[in-house]
Amino acid sequence: MSDQPPESAVSLPLPERIGASRPPKSSTLEEEVTDLFGQLRDRLLRYLLSIGLPLQDGEEIVQEAFLSLFLHLQRGRSRHNLRGWIFRVAHNLALKRRTQAGGSFRSPADPAEASGDLLADPAPNAEDQMASSQEQRLLMAVLQAQPEQDRRCLALRAEGLSYREIAETLGISLGAVSHLLTRSLARLARASER
Amino acid sequence: MKLRDSHPTREELLMAADGELSAGRAERLQKHLSACWECRSQTRELEEAIGDYVRLHRRRLDPMLPPAAGPRALLKAQLSELASSHTSRSWSWFDLSAWRRGLVAASAICIAIAIGLLTRWEWAARELRPDAPGVPVAIPNARLTPGVAVATSREEVCRESPPKNKMVPVSVQRRVFQAYGIDSADPGAYEVDYLITPALGGSDDIRNLWPQSYAATIWNARVKDALEDRLRQLVCTGALDLPTAQRDISRNWIAAYRNYFHTDRPISELSP
Numbered sequence: 001m002s003d004q005p006p007e008s009a010v011s012l013p014l015p016e017r018i019g020a021s022r023p024p025k026s027s028t029l030e031e032e033v034t035d036l037f038g039q040l041r042d043r044l045l046r047y048l049l050s051i052g053l054p055l056q057d058g059e060e061i062v063q064e065a066f067l068s069l070f071l072h073l074q075r076g077r078s079r080h081n082l083r084g085w086i087f088r089v090a091h092n093l094a095l096k097r098r099t100q101a102g103g104s105f106r107s108p109a110d111p112a113e114a115s116g117d118l119l120a121d122p123a124p125n126a127e128d129q130m131a132s133s134q135e136q137r138l139l140m141a142v143l144q145a146q147p148e149q150d151r152r153c154l155a156l157r158a159e160g161l162s163y164r165e166i167a168e169t170l171g172i173s174l175g176a177v178s179h180l181l182t183r184s185l186a187r188l189a190r191a192s193e194r
Numbered sequence: 195m196k197l198r199d200s201h202p203t204r205e206e207l208l209m210a211a212d213g214e215l216s217a218g219r220a221e222r223l224q225k226h227l228s229a230c231w232e233c234r235s236q237t238r239e240l241e242e243a244i245g246d247y248v249r250l251h252r253r254r255l256d257p258m259l260p261p262a263a264g265p266r267a268l269l270k271a272q273l274s275e276l277a278s279s280h281t282s283r284s285w286s287w288f289d290l291s292a293w294r295r296g297l298v299a300a301s302a303i304c305i306a307i308a309i310g311l312l313t314r315w316e317w318a319a320r321e322l323r324p325d326a327p328g329v330p331v332a333i334p335n336a337r338l339t340p341g342v343a344v345a346t347s348r349e350e351v352c353r354e355s356p357p358k359n360k361m362v363p364v365s366v367q368r369r370v371f372q373a374y375g376i377d378s379a380d381p382g383a384y385e386v387d388y389l390i391t392p393a394l395g396g397s398d399d400i401r402n403l404w405p406q407s408y409a410a411t412i413w414n415a416r417v418k419d420a421l422e423d424r425l426r427q428l429v430c431t432g433a434l435d436l437p438t439a440q441r442d443i444s445r446n447w448i449a450a451y452r453n454y455f456h457t458d459r460p461i462s463e464l465s466p
Binding site for chain 1: 203204205208209212214239240242243244246247248249250251252253254255256258259260262265266268269270272273274276277431432433
């Protein structure tokens with residue numbers, strides 16, 4: 001699949017119109033979009049951070065994605081699976097931003113940065129805590145060594161997306177989603193056994 | 195998938211655990227699992243790997259997420275702006291002939307200028323500092339309350355969760371009221387507030403305290419709280435430096451609100 005994002009969020013191929021007769025009232029739409037923001041903002045921002053977006057860029061993209069959603073609904077377009085829609089738009093905006101930034105983001109999850117503080121387990125026993133944070137560092141290293149698409153699949157699934165939503169967000173087939181998830185979980189499972 | 199003859203693949207086990215198999219396939223796989231220890235143990239391994247990953251994902255990223263209140267307020271403001279601009283565009287402008295469009299545009303500009311002037315006068319009147327006791331105070335007197343900060347670095351301010359504003363001692367409150375000449379008015383109508391909030395490194399110094407009115411001004415303490423949250427978030431994410439935040443809130447917090455929320459009125463006023 002190509003990593004090339006579309007020109008803009010609103011020019012994405014959108015789902016078919018459902019009874020696109022009269023656009024809904026703006027004040028109700030504003031409330032609806034704000035409510036959705038309340039439900040999805042953390043999930044979306046976490047996903048964007050997990051793929052290496054800096055926080056400031058992530059916050060801006062979340063805003064942009066929800067403004068695009070507002071326009072999408074205001075034009076009377078499909079309300080089918082708005083969660084999948086918003087993730088897809090945010091993902092494409094993130095790729096676009098990455099292209100503008102020269103093709104790479106710093107990783108927020110560099111194993112060297114993954115200090116004990118960040119990954120410390122709140123276990124009461126110091127030995128357990130050390131073992132747990134060592135295990136997490138190992139898992140982090142294994143995770144970082146995985147292909148980018150595998151990590152995206154894992155992060156999207158962890159944020160509650162179905163395989164179909166993941167496939168649509170990343171522009172890959174359903175079969176590819178289950179294959180990549182199985183492959184990456186098997187690697188993580190092997191790392192835990194060591 | 196020939197579950198009767200062979201074991202399911204790991205992929206099928208994962209799809210079953212994720213509820214991604216069709217009902218018929220899921221049922222056959224469930225039957226196989228009930229008879230097969232090996233496949234059950236593989237399913238458990240997958241579940242453990244999922245658990246490990248989710249813990250790692252959340253523990254690594256959750257501490258990086260700033261509170262949602264500021265971004266939510268910003269979104270609401272932008273949505274209001276978008277909704278109003280869309281409404282103004284939605285009538286059939288292109289149905290008009292060229293000269294009519296010119297006429298309408300000229301009239302619209304005149305009306306906009308008139309409304310702008312009226313609005314400015316109204317807002318200027320509402321934001322005036324008090325020259326006499328008892329006048330609602332929306333922004334403090336810069337001579338009496340220039341704003342004083344104790345913390346000067348981002349690390350100092352962002353190291354811990356934001357401190358709550360401490361109760362100002364009654365004796366200090368009295369001095370603030372006296373300085374503002376409202377000792378004869380009802381002090382119960384005012385709250386002595388910090389100009390630069392302690393969450394942005396503001397000091398307890400009397401030059402950082404002012405009597406904020408409970409009276410009917412739309413620029414009230416709740417609106418200022420939203421600005422304080424937004425500025426702290428920007429400072430702690432590195433998008434704004436602390437001295438700029440302290441300077442902007444102390445010079446004219448209403449102007450700062452308009453600037454940082456991209457709105458002319460408090461967002462609570464814009465909400466339906």
